Amino acid sequence: MYRIVYSEFMTSSNDRVIEIAGLYKSYGRLEAIRGIDFHVNRAEVFALLGPNGSGKTTTVEILEGHRNRDDGMVDVLGHDPAHPGPTFRERIGIVLQSTGVDPYLTVEETICQFRGFYPHPRPLEEVLEVVGLTDHRATRVRRLSGGQQRRLDVAVSLAGDPDLLFLDEPTTGFDPAARRLAWELVRNLRTLGKTIFLTTHYMEEAEQLADRLAILVEGKIVALGTAGELMSRDHLSTIQFRQGLSTAVLIKDVTDEITLTDGVFSIHTTRPTETLAKITNQATQLGLELEGLTVTGATLEDIYLRLTDTEASKTRKGNG
Amino acid sequence: MMRKIQLGIRQLRYEALAFTRNPAAAFFTFIFPLFVFVILNQLFGDLVLQVEGGETNSATFYVPAIAALSVVNACYTGLAMSMTFSRDRGLLKRLRGTPLPVESFLIGRVLFMTLVAIVLVVIVTLFGAVFYDIAVPTDTLPALLITLGIGAATFSILGLAITSFIPNADAAPAVVNASILPLFFISDVFMRIDDYGPKWLLLVGDLFPVKHLSQALQTAFNPFETGTGFEFAHLGVIVLWGVVGAFVATYRFSWEPRL
Numbered sequence: 240m241y242r243i244v245y246s247e248f249m250t251s252s253n254d255r256v257i258e259i260a261g262l263y264k265s266y267g268r269l270e271a272i273r274g275i276d277f278h279v280n281r282a283e284v285f286a287l288l289g290p291n292g293s294g295k296t297t298t299v300e301i302l303e304g305h306r307n308r309d310d311g312m313v314d315v316l317g318h319d320p321a322h323p324g325p326t327f328r329e330r331i332g333i334v335l336q337s338t339g340v341d342p343y344l345t346v347e348e349t350i351c352q353f354r355g356f357y358p359h360p361r362p363l364e365e366v367l368e369v370v371g372l373t374d375h376r377a378t379r380v381r382r383l384s385g386g387q388q389r390r391l392d393v394a395v396s397l398a399g400d401p402d403l404l405f406l407d408e409p410t411t412g413f414d415p416a417a418r419r420l421a422w423e424l425v426r427n428l429r430t431l432g433k434t435i436f437l438t439t440h441y442m443e444e445a446e447q448l449a450d451r452l453a454i455l456v457e458g459k460i461v462a463l464g465t466a467g468e469l470m471s472r473d474h475l476s477t478i479q480f481r482q483g484l485s486t487a488v489l490i491k492d493v494t495d496e497i498t499l500t501d502g503v504f505s506i507h508t509t510r511p512t513e514t515l516a517k518i519t520n521q522a523t524q525l526g527l528e529l530e531g532l533t534v535t536g537a538t539l540e541d542i543y544l545r546l547t548d549t550e551a552s553k554t555r556k557g558n559g
Numbered sequence: 560m561m562r563k564i565q566l567g568i569r570q571l572r573y574e575a576l577a578f579t580r581n582p583a584a585a586f587f588t589f590i591f592p593l594f595v596f597v598i599l600n601q602l603f604g605d606l607v608l609q610v611e612g613g614e615t616n617s618a619t620f621y622v623p624a625i626a627a628l629s630v631v632n633a634c635y636t637g638l639a640m641s642m643t644f645s646r647d648r649g650l651l652k653r654l655r656g657t658p659l660p661v662e663s664f665l666i667g668r669v670l671f672m673t674l675v676a677i678v679l680v681v682i683v684t685l686f687g688a689v690f691y692d693i694a695v696p697t698d699t700l701p702a703l704l705i706t707l708g709i710g711a712a713t714f715s716i717l718g719l720a721i722t723s724f725i726p727n728a729d730a731a732p733a734v735v736n737a738s739i740l741p742l743f744f745i746s747d748v749f750m751r752i753d754d755y756g757p758k759w760l761l762l763v764g765d766l767f768p769v770k771h772l773s774q775a776l777q778t779a780f781n782p783f784e785t786g787t788g789f790e791f792a793h794l795g796v797i798v799l800w801g802v803v804g805a806f807v808a809t810y811r812f813s814w815e816p817r818l
Binding site for chain 1: 580650653656658814815
């Protein structure tokens with residue numbers, strides 16, 4: 240059970256570019272998607288965040304019509320992707336991990352080829368510039384680096400000037416510098432008024448780019464809303480201090496979750512004031528100093544790790 | 560429908576660019592039949608050939624035989640290889656996400672391979688005319704063109720059908736060549752099998768469409784042919800294979816590699 244937060248009720252149906260209700264998909268005995276619901280608003284960046292194998296790619300492929308669902312309602316730009324009208328594919332752009340282009344054509348030829356499929360394509364020069372491949376326009380695809388090929392993928396997806404872009408794990412395999420550039424690109428696309436649906440397993444990417452996000456774990460959505468909403472939902476805080484000689488006694492009354500990493504105790508609690516008081520009172524009574532004591536609000540990463548861990552162990556218990 | 564054809568023809572440009580820049584594809588599809596043609600003619604071209612209606616030289620056999628080889632090599636082998644590679648590279652999946660109709664994509668690819676085959680037929684015909692004095696079909700020209708068209712269509716369909724049985728790009732040369740290479744020996748392509756083969760081998764060859772294509776083309780190139788040159792029985796077998804192949808191809812077509 241997850242909490243739908245305030246932002247979910249803000250938009251009317253007209254502004255919704257994607258609506259999913261009760262989506263199910265199995266591959267044989269493997270249940271990839273086990274009943275998910277969410278929507279995506281016009282001109283926002285929506286991130287579907289989850290660990291590998293959680294069902295992200297399956298969700299994207301169902302949304303863009305490549306894969307059939309087993310059950311549920313899906314509406315993308317007013318079409319059912321399983322039975323789309325003729326204009327559906329004219330309005331979407333797709334960057335998947337498992338697609339490719341002809342290796343023997345040049346960058347320019349590839350983009351031109353795809354531009355010709357659409358009624359209102361973007362100008363070639365503009366597309367080249369947006370992805371930063373103007374200098375390589377005459378290079379054959381097989382001579383491009385991995386990152387350049389990825390950018391060509393994005394260029395191809397933009398060629399038709401789509402209203403909605405699907406980006407499946409767009410920066411996987413990128414070095415940090417390339418990742419920043421890719422994020423810049425996504426932000427630029429957003430200012431052009433496009434709606435962007437991206438999947439990722441990088442917490443930071445979702446945090447940096449997304450207006451709203453959903454966390455998908457083992458086929459179920461465990462959190463949904465804006466980053467701010469997710470972070471404030473549990474009022475989760477972290478108390479940290481370094482492990483010392485007698486510090487074990489300090490935590491014996493603490494009922495919250497405690498982890499010990501590299502000699503640092505981390506206590507995740509929804510009642511930081513109370514918990515902190517417990518520990519500091521004990522420490523004062525015993526004359527101990529808590530070295531490196533910090534209290535921080537939960538980051539999205541903490542929430543993410545918690546949720547993925549919880550759900551995974553739930554499933555394990557269920558199957559055990 | 561018009562738009563689908565227009566888009567298909569537009570695709571030809573990109574197919575041509577990709578093909579000519581791919582040395583392996585260009586060699587095996589284009590050079591190989593010419594290579595075989597020149598060698599076989601060098602060895603046997605001037606030998607006496609008995610045909611229906613009289614005697615002529617063996618080049619009169621080899622021109623239509625290699626014409627058949629060209630069609631099969633481009634439309635079946637070439638198409639199966641290029642489709643498998645496109646599928647494995649994720650190109651088919653990519654195209655599927657665009658408004659390009661699947662018919663347009665196939666028109667572009669099949670039409671291009673057919674044009675390659677036709678260019679080869681023209682080359683071998685001219686070569687045969689210049690160096691071996693063979694008769695260039697005039698009265699039988701309609702029959703020749705229609706036979707080539709039907710051959711191209713059927714073998715393209717079969718090329719698409721066999722693609723669905725090829726697990727990956729590595730296996731492609733093996734599967735495709737294993738399926739077609741033996742046939743070239745028993746289907747009046749490398750030699751006229753009726754002159755050499757035991758009866759059972761002739762029958763096996765008759766089951767498959769390659770021999771029927773070659774023999775239909777033989778008639779079109781026969782200098783003693785008095786009729787229109789149409790071999791309806793042979794064409795019928797070729798069409799039948801095309802129909803069966805179409806069912807298989809449609810049923811089994813996949814946009815991405817089977818895992």
